Amino acid sequence: MGDTDKLAKAFHLFDIANGNDPNTETFNGKSYPKEVLYALRMTETLNVFAPNASEALKLTTRCQHICRWEIPRNRYEMNRVGYLKWRQELKKFHASKAKAILKEVGYDQETIGQVEFLLLKKQLKKNEETQILEDVICLVFLKHYFEPFAKKHDEMKVIDILQKTWRKMSDKGRQAALQIPFSDRALAMVTKAVSG
Structure with missing residues (x-):
């Protein structure tokens, strides 16, 4: 499978996973599962902001909120400490979900590792791709x-x-x-x- 095919298949599987979101949002008269719409907006914004983005960054951008509803905010204390704990748990959760899909598609360990690195938001302000992801x-x-x-x-x-x-x-x-x-x-x- 070529890189373009892999990317398209990964996007498709990310979108199927996000398609299970019970929360919906209407945009331009059409109803979407909330995280599907968010993922589409992320990809659209990356394509304008950094059209030459690496494949790993394209993958990360598409799955940045993958299955987010499975770890609701109200599971944690409604204060700053609870919020930060929730965000940390989400990063690990998204990385784990993405990793499983990327392995299924047939991506190599280096690409999977790079997506995981970016999803964990490592080296913000120091790593160019982490910063592009944050900007998007x-x-x-x-x-x-x-x-x-x-x-x-x-x-x-x-x-x-x-x-x-x-x-x-x-x-x-x-x-x-x-x-x-x-x-x-x-x-x-x-x-x-x-x-x-």
Whole structure:
């Protein structure tokens, strides 16, 4: 099986796994399992932001939230410590799920190891591919999820989240973020967050 076939098969199997998500989201009049839509947005954003991305990075981007609903947030304490523990467990869980699928497709250990390394977010700010992945995650959040999130929370919390997001991004990622067509209200909050 050629590399292109392997990539397509891995994407297909990731999407089948995410297709079991009981949560749905409607976009452009069509209903999707939530994590399928998220994965499609991740791939679409990577293709624009880093069109020459490696195969390992393409794979990681597509499975970054694989089967996330299986470890719900409410299983952990609803505080900062609980949140961080949940995030750590998710990274390991996603890496394990992805590894099994990539082995099934026939990827070599080096590629599988690289996907695992990226899913565990190792060497953020130091490793170029980890940073590209983080930029894509932040861009997808800002473009597709930020405005609905902002409507549910008070401005101080939203600005805090924006500032944390901004700190994780590279200069290239920040430049791309400022091209997103925000509403006036959202743009005002983004401007306040990044200037503060």
